[in-house]
Amino acid sequence: MMTKNWLGACCVAVLFAGVTACEEDKKEADKTLPTGSPCDVSSECTGGDKAVCLDNASFRQLVEEDVNIPDGYCSRLGCVTNKGDEECGEGAYCFDLQQYVEQPLGACFKVCQSGTDCRPGYDCMDGAGGEFQPLPFKACLPPELTCLLSIPHPSCPAPDGGDDGAADDGAGGDPIGGDPQLGDN
Numbered sequence: 001m002m003t004k005n006w007l008g009a010c011c012v013a014v015l016f017a018g019v020t021a022c023e024e025d026k027k028e029a030d031k032t033l034p035t036g037s038p039c040d041v042s043s044e045c046t047g048g049d050k051a052v053c054l055d056n057a058s059f060r061q062l063v064e065e066d067v068n069i070p071d072g073y074c075s076r077l078g079c080v081t082n083k084g085d086e087e088c089g090e091g092a093y094c095f096d097l098q099q100y101v102e103q104p105l106g107a108c109f110k111v112c113q114s115g116t117d118c119r120p121g122y123d124c125m126d127g128a129g130g131e132f133q134p135l136p137f138k139a140c141l142p143p144e145l146t147c148l149l150s151i152p153h154p155s156c157p158a159p160d161g162g163d164d165g166a167a168d169d170g171a172g173g174d175p176i177g178g179d180p181q182l183g184d185n
Contacts, residue, residue: 035092036110036140038071038119046089047076047108059145068144070121076108082136084111093137100132100149109139127151 032046039045039053052058055072059065079087079094087094088108097105110117112124118140125141128134129152147156 033074034089034110035074035076035108036119036122037074039074040072045074045076047074047079050076050078052077063148065148067142067148068121069142071119073122073142077105079106079108081106093139095127095135095137095139097149100127100151109141111137112140113138123153125151125153 032051033039033044034046037045039055042051042053042058045051045053052075053072054069054075056067056069059067059069076088076094081094081096083094084092091111092108093111094106094108097107112118115124118124122140122142123146124138125146126134126138127146127149130150132151143153143155146153
């Protein structure tokens with residue numbers, strides 16, 4: 001009888017230890033930040049080995065341009081395009097950016113309906129204008145990034161370098177790398 005009770009106690013202990021280990025793994029996974037969150041390092045972001053914290057420095061390494069990305073932006077590069085939650089996490093989508101960068105590139109961005117869905121320094125944009133087709137959903141993006149990709153935005157300078165007239169305050173368009181507070185609404 002004693003052996004049977006001891007065996008049962010061991011099985012419960014092993015089962016409990018296994019559940020505890022599984023719970024610890026889940027807690028570790030839950031610590032990652034969702035797409036669109038502010039971040040300091042890529043390991044903070046959802047997306048595994050493709051996760052990236054886009055910030056001013058990391059973006060400069062990608063495209064050798066200065067772009068203000070306020071407080072970093074959790075994303076995932078190289079994701080399977082046209083996929084949502086299963087690829088980028090809840091409330092995000094893997095956008096096909098080929099029309100902007102002229103090569104295949106999928107990137108996860110937070111999906112939005114309006115600017116109130118985005119954090120300060122980001123606008124809800126569909127990526128349409130000029131030669132570009134609208135994205136399948138609107139995304140929270142920093143205005144300077146959209147200017148760099150030549151997506152029309154009121155804060156972007158006109159293609160000829162003049163004011164595009166979209167939000168004329170008498171000062172003309174601000175070039176990329178100008179006022180870091182651009183787009184804060």
